Amino acid sequence: MATAHDGRTAGHDSRRELLDGLRALLGAARVLVEPEDTRPYECDGLTLFRQLPMAVVLPESEGEIVAIVALCRRLQVPVVPRGAGTGLSGGALPRGDGVLLSTAKLDRLLALDPLARTATVQPGVRNLAISEAAAAHGLLYAPDPSSQVACTIGGNVAENSGGVHCLKYGLTVHNVLRVRGVTMDGEIVELGGHAPDAPGLDLLALAIGSEGMLLVVTEVTVRLVPVPQFARCIVASFPDVESAGNAVAALIAAGLVPAGLEMLDRAAARLVEPHAKAGYDLDAAAVLLCESDGTPVEVEEEIARMSAVLREAGATRLQVSRDEAERQRFWAGRKNAFPAAGRAAPAYYCMDGTIPRRHLGAMLKSIQALEAKYDLRVPNVFHAGDGNLHPLILFDDADPDSVRRAEALGDEILAECVRLGGTVTGEHGVGVEKLDAACAQFDADTLDAFRSIKRAFDPTGLLNPGKAIPTLHRCAELGRLRVSGGVPPFPDLPRF
Amino acid sequence: MNDAGAVVDELAERIRAAAAARTPLEIRGGGTKAFYGNPPAGEPFPTTGLAGAVAYEPSELVVTVRAGTPLAELEALLASRDQMLAFEPPHFGAGATVGGCVAAGLAGPRRASAGFAYGGVRDFVLGAKLLDGRGRTLSFGGTVMKNVAGYDVSRALAGSLGVLGVILEVSLKVLPRPPVETTLVFEFDEATALARACAWGARPLPISATAWHDGCLRLRLSGAPAAVGAARRVLGGEAISTPADASYWRQLREQQLPFFAGATALWRVAVPPTAPPLEFGDATLIEWGGAQRWVRTAAPAERVRERVARLGGHATLFRAQDRSSGAFTPLAPALLAIHRRLKAEFDPAGVLNPGRLYAEF
Numbered sequence: 128m129a130t131a132h133d134g135r136t137a138g139h140d141s142r143r144e145l146l147d148g149l150r151a152l153l154g155a156a157r158v159l160v161e162p163e164d165t166r167p168y169e170c171d172g173l174t175l176f177r178q179l180p181m182a183v184v185l186p187e188s189e190g191e192i193v194a195i196v197a198l199c200r201r202l203q204v205p206v207v208p209r210g211a212g213t214g215l216s217g218g219a220l221p222r223g224d225g226v227l228l229s230t231a232k233l234d235r236l237l238a239l240d241p242l243a244r245t246a247t248v249q250p251g252v253r254n255l256a257i258s259e260a261a262a263a264h265g266l267l268y269a270p271d272p273s274s275q276v277a278c279t280i281g282g283n284v285a286e287n288s289g290g291v292h293c294l295k296y297g298l299t300v301h302n303v304l305r306v307r308g309v310t311m312d313g314e315i316v317e318l319g320g321h322a323p324d325a326p327g328l329d330l331l332a333l334a335i336g337s338e339g340m341l342l343v344v345t346e347v348t349v350r351l352v353p354v355p356q357f358a359r360c361i362v363a364s365f366p367d368v369e370s371a372g373n374a375v376a377a378l379i380a381a382g383l384v385p386a387g388l389e390m391l392d393r394a395a396a397r398l399v400e401p402h403a404k405a406g407y408d409l410d411a412a413a414v415l416l417c418e419s420d421g422t423p424v425e426v427e428e429e430i431a432r433m434s435a436v437l438r439e440a441g442a443t444r445l446q447v448s449r450d451e452a453e454r455q456r457f458w459a460g461r462k463n464a465f466p467a468a469g470r471a472a473p474a475y476y477c478m479d480g481t482i483p484r485r486h487l488g489a490m491l492k493s494i495q496a497l498e499a500k501y502d503l504r505v506p507n508v509f510h511a512g513d514g515n516l517h518p519l520i521l522f523d524d525a526d527p528d529s530v531r532r533a534e535a536l537g538d539e540i541l542a543e544c545v546r547l548g549g550t551v552t553g554e555h556g557v558g559v560e561k562l563d564a565a566c567a568q569f570d571a572d573t574l575d576a577f578r579s580i581k582r583a584f585d586p587t588g589l590l591n592p593g594k595a596i597p598t599l600h601r602c603a604e605l606g607r608l609r610v611s612g613g614v615p616p617f618p619d620l621p622r623f
Numbered sequence: 624m625n626d627a628g629a630v631v632d633e634l635a636e637r638i639r640a641a642a643a644a645r646t647p648l649e650i651r652g653g654g655t656k657a658f659y660g661n662p663p664a665g666e667p668f669p670t671t672g673l674a675g676a677v678a679y680e681p682s683e684l685v686v687t688v689r690a691g692t693p694l695a696e697l698e699a700l701l702a703s704r705d706q707m708l709a710f711e712p713p714h715f716g717a718g719a720t721v722g723g724c725v726a727a728g729l730a731g732p733r734r735a736s737a738g739f740a741y742g743g744v745r746d747f748v749l750g751a752k753l754l755d756g757r758g759r760t761l762s763f764g765g766t767v768m769k770n771v772a773g774y775d776v777s778r779a780l781a782g783s784l785g786v787l788g789v790i791l792e793v794s795l796k797v798l799p800r801p802p803v804e805t806t807l808v809f810e811f812d813e814a815t816a817l818a819r820a821c822a823w824g825a826r827p828l829p830i831s832a833t834a835w836h837d838g839c840l841r842l843r844l845s846g847a848p849a850a851v852g853a854a855r856r857v858l859g860g861e862a863i864s865t866p867a868d869a870s871y872w873r874q875l876r877e878q879q880l881p882f883f884a885g886a887t888a889l890w891r892v893a894v895p896p897t898a899p900p901l902e903f904g905d906a907t908l909i910e911w912g913g914a915q916r917w918v919r920t921a922a923p924a925e926r927v928r929e930r931v932a933r934l935g936g937h938a939t940l941f942r943a944q945d946r947s948s949g950a951f952t953p954l955a956p957a958l959l960a961i962h963r964r965l966k967a968e969f970d971p972a973g974v975l976n977p978g979r980l981y982a983e984f
């Protein structure tokens with residue numbers, strides 16, 4: 128059954144038919160075709176990959192999405208959904224033979240129920256806008272990606288985004304109750320619901336993190352949680368990266384679940400300090416940010432326990448936020464890491480592997496060795512509590528050799544993550560960027576099962592084709608397919 | 624593990640043979656949840672040969688166990704390191720296995736929590752190995768907290784009742800046991816209990832379970848001593864002593880309270896917590912801050928389901944003599960089509976627990 132959509136090019140006539148059809152549905156103003164209009168959509172946050180779409184459409188309702196999907200299905204044109212375009216793996220990368228469907232005009236908050244503690248929003252609503260609306264009721268939407276001022280809830284659902292507070296409060300998948308959307312065969316489906324669960328298989332779990340390949344999300348109901356009464360943050364300095372890594376494991380082993388637990392190595396701390404003025408110890412090999420939230424008494428008790436564990440683990444200095452302004456300043460440093468990397472080099476490449484926490488120190492050591500090997504700087508910021516790494520590889524995108532070295536270095540980091548029992552992506556998605564890396568993580572049967580899921584939701588294969596799940600051919604070409612049980616999978620498959 | 628490998632090979636061989644002969648198989652752990660879902664049918668296919676923990680890293684908050692491991696054994700292992708399964712699963716019998724626990728997807732009283740700290744079974748599944756209807760071993764997710772490579776199939780196995788495949792092994796996130804737990808009791812009628820539970824849920828209080836029946840609302844608080852103490856002062860109510868409260872929540876979880884005795888059909892109603900008191904049934908027991916309600920009624924299934932649908936929820940015929948009306952609320956046609964296609968992909972011959980979730984597949 129050949130369903131994967133591969134490089135079908137719309138002929139001149141069908142292109143005309145498509146554009147006429149889209150204009151009839153939306154009016155000319157919401158169908159962008161000229162390169163100067165579609166240029167802003169040519170890439171997402173991963174600027175290494177660029178492609179102009181055949182057209183960009185800006186629907187204003189679910190009904191319009193159903194009609195767009197029906198037209199594209201009839202003409203066999205791929206559809207790529209897009210939120211704010213802050214994705215870091217090329218998930219919203221357009222196709223030259225496809226339509227880019229932007230949710231920019233679907234940005235209304237539909238309902239907020241403070242008693243049920245839920246908010247129902249359109250997919251183009253920004254992450255932070257939900258918490259801003261909920262603040263009046265003492266509630267917030269917990270997952271807080273650093274991009275939260277810009278990224279949309281539709282994008283968060285597609286990537287299963289996390290934030291610095293997800294150790295205690297969970298990822299997108301733990302905080303979304305219901306997703307409504309349109310499948311490529313034009314059906315409106317509701318996954319999950321306002322009740323704590325829904326009948327049948329948990330399709331909501333499959334949809335979250337599906338990188339826009341299973342359905343176009345048209346509505347999301349999220350769970351809101353009470354705003355913690357009080358919070359304090361410790362910044363702990365460590366003389367070497369291993370002891371910082373071990374401190375993370377020690378905190379968890381002591382039964383503590385910090386509200387946030389993040390790490391910056393010296394290079395990262397020095398990168399952010401001039402701009403964020405966070406007050407980090409710039410002589411430390413690594414600093415850990417460790418937050419406690421709750422009632423004031425609870426926080427005092429927890430901060431004392433955390434401090435003891437951190438000291439025991441070898442922290443040479445502890446700064447505990449004295450007031451809310453200082454706490455915000457501590458976090459501003461961490462949240463400014465990406466922009467600071469952007470200022471420090473012509474380009475940076477953000478990696479996103481996850482490893483078991485106990486290997487953090489060793490992993491940092493390996494990255495230091497790779498810096499030397501490839502002659503590139505790699506400051507590190509980690510969602511340490513979750514073992515999620517964001518090494519920022521600084522390089523020069525105008526220099527092909529520098530680009531090549533950056534990619535090779537990144538590949539080595541991801542391979543190490545898989546070797547340590549982790550994953551090639553913790554929260555940014557596979558997109559187009561990590562298709563090769565995914566070959567190394569999954570065996571052929573499991574990749575085939577992923578394609579089964581894609582087919583079950585999208586028999587047409589037209590929704591965001593070519594992302595997230597590598598083809599067996601691609602993996603075979605790379606010679607990277609994970610070998611299970613000593614037998615290379617598909618030994619007969621031709622390798623080009 | 625070579626032994627485990629051999630067991631899996633044997634199971635895979637049996638599935639391939641069953642698929643070729645179109646012989647339905649009834650996947651069976653301890654058999655403690657055979658009452659749940661549509662009646663099982665087919666040749667017994669035991670998972671009990673797949674026993675034991677594969678890896679336990681307390682400092683990673685992760686445990687990986689084979690599906691046939693007794694749930695009680697896993698809980699004892701975690702307790703030895705002061706950790707626990709945060710979804711507080713019901714056993715419903717001595718032989719309950721981890722695989723059955725995940726496949727049934729049932730969570731206990733702790734699901735009530737307002738924050739993320741606790742949740743449903745799927746919220747704690749990090750990875751799984753699955754033997755599908757073609758006899759292939761598939762490996763989803765992993766042992767790390769954050770992982771977005773590939774679709775999140777392992778979470779979707781929670782509550783799948785074996786229709787996609789035989790769970791061989793699961794990796795679960797575990798949590799430290801709260802240092803202190805206290806139960807408060809309030810005399811409230813149903814409407815007041817619902818209103819209070821919702822209002823308290825919107826405040827940052829360490830509530831880890833709620834239960835209302837027979838004019839009494841019980842509230843369990845879990846956490847650090849300071850947090851529990853402070854919440855007690857805010858909430859008032861009367862505290863009951865620790866041993867009595869622990870056994871109360873266990874009896875509730877295992878459905879051993881008097882409410883659960885008797886022959887009238889038992890319905891599990893899942894609704895938004897703000898839904899008003901249900902105006903049907905002989906008796907109601909309310910958990911999860913109002914979101915899970917147990918109802919005893921002999922009313923016809925369609926009537927129960929129609930009323931619950933109007934409240935934005937769904938109703939499961941949980942325990943009954945006659946399950947001919949289907950245990951679960953029927954799916955909308957578009958969703959049913961996706962379910963059928965998933966079943967056809969994972970189990971083309973339709974031999975794994977056919978009909979257990981829905982008669983259609």
Ligand SMILES: Cc1cc2nc3c(=O)[nH]c(=O)nc-3n(C[C@H](O)[C@H](O)[C@H](O)COP(=O)(O)OP(=O)(O)OC[C@H]3O[C@@H](n4cnc5c(N)ncnc54)[C@H](O)[C@@H]3O)c2cc1C
Nearest residue numbers: 210211212213214218272273279281282285288289339344
């Ligand atoms: C500076 C910076 C910091 C970041 N920090 C974090 C962080 O802390 N944590 C984190 O997890 N991520 C982070 N990200 C990554 C990114 O912000 C998230 O992945 C975010 O969820 C993407 O949202 P978006 O609206 O920009 O989606 P886009 O980039 O537009 O799209 C992302 C994916 O979602 C799909 N999609 C979008 N809308 C829909 C829809 N309505 N229906 C179906 N599919 C849809 C797209 O097809 C694509 O596959 C960061 C990015 C930047 C640039």
